[in-house]
Amino acid sequence: MSTPNKIIQIKVPCSSSNIGPGFDVLGVTLSLYLTLTIQILPKHSDLTNFNEYIELTYTGEGSSNVPLSISQNLITKTALFVLASNNINGFPSPMTINVNNEIPFGRGLGSSGAAVVAGVILGDVAGNLKLTKDRLLDYCLMIERHPDNVTAALMGGFVASYLRELDPKDIETPTIPHSETFEDGTTANEPAVKQKVLTVPNGIGHYIRLNWAKEIKAITLIPQFEVATATARSVLPHTYERQDVVFNLQRLAVLTTALSQSPPDADLIFQAMQDKVHQPYRMELIPGLSEILSSVNPKTDPGLLGICLSGAGPTILALAVDNFDLIADRITKVLKSKNDTQVIVKTLDIVDGGAQVIEL
Secondary structure, eight states: OOOOSEEEEEEEEEEEESOTTOTTTEEEEEEEEEEEEEEEOOOOSSOSOOGGGEEEEEEETTTTTOOOSTTTSHHHHHHHHHHHHTTOOSOSSOEEEEEEEOSOTTSSSOHHHHHHHHHHHHHHHHTTOOOOHHHHHHHHHHHOOOHHHHHHHHHOSEEEEEEOOOOHHHHOOTTSOOOOBOTTSOBSOOOOTTSOOOOOOSOOEEEEEEOOOTTOEEEEEEESSOOOHHHHHHTSOSSOOHHHHHHHHHHHHHHHHHTTSSSOOHHHHHHHTOOSSSHHHHGGGSTTHHHHHHHOOTTTSTTEEEEEESTTSSSEEEEESSOHHHHHHHHHHHHHHHHOSOEEEEEEOBOSSOOEEEEO
């Protein structure tokens, strides 16, 4: 192998979304990472497209199932989309890309969102585009149309976000590599990266960083089965009762401030984390969730602040300030009794910084 011209590391944290009543609004960045180590190699010919000279390797979570073809892997096909959108037809340098992934697939911890963020940054680095973080977010949101995960992963911390409405022709082009997966692991479509790509609009997503009390950690209880995002969305209704929408809006307004207060008010947060928009409809996909939400609370388990699904599940997110192991054991017992499955517990910190690019 040639001596690399440059070695770069791209590090993207995982994220939890739909926090309590914040369906498709709130996301928080957690301390599990998707890390790309990239060696940019010298150009050895007059070629402008070095797609055949990209070596992709993958270790960690999902390594046995991830495609290593650059036209099929979500990270590299996202990078190709970014390059094509800037009139660069393929990787402009040969390189090796090693992916090390700590984020479990299909568990509601933003694995596809992290891959999209990593791919967009890879495209920016490979093409030497020097895009701002806000512009990187535009590219992320052309692929991942739900802003909560990718915004948290890219920007870091606790964020609220929304999308502005786009002309349908801007988001239905077959050149966009959609990230949403189905039960069999396939994506909504495959990108035709060699076609001319429409200009990515500016300012697709808007966000604000919210404060998060330093005492609050996130206990993630990860059952060892997957719930595909497309499946989890298919069980949601197309319309809602007015009282259910008001229920969520009231709690959302309270929760965003309650999570910033130190010391946290457990009763206030627990009540503000209730939801009627997505969790009731996803109970059937995650046996034990109903019992957990109805029986585990700050009075039964001191130190607990609130419980919700992480993203579309099946991971359960428990926010707490103390007694992390006892709270985790209590919830784990319920999950195991209903699912007959292993449950992995990780108590994670909230990461204030988002995705990083480090030149080694």
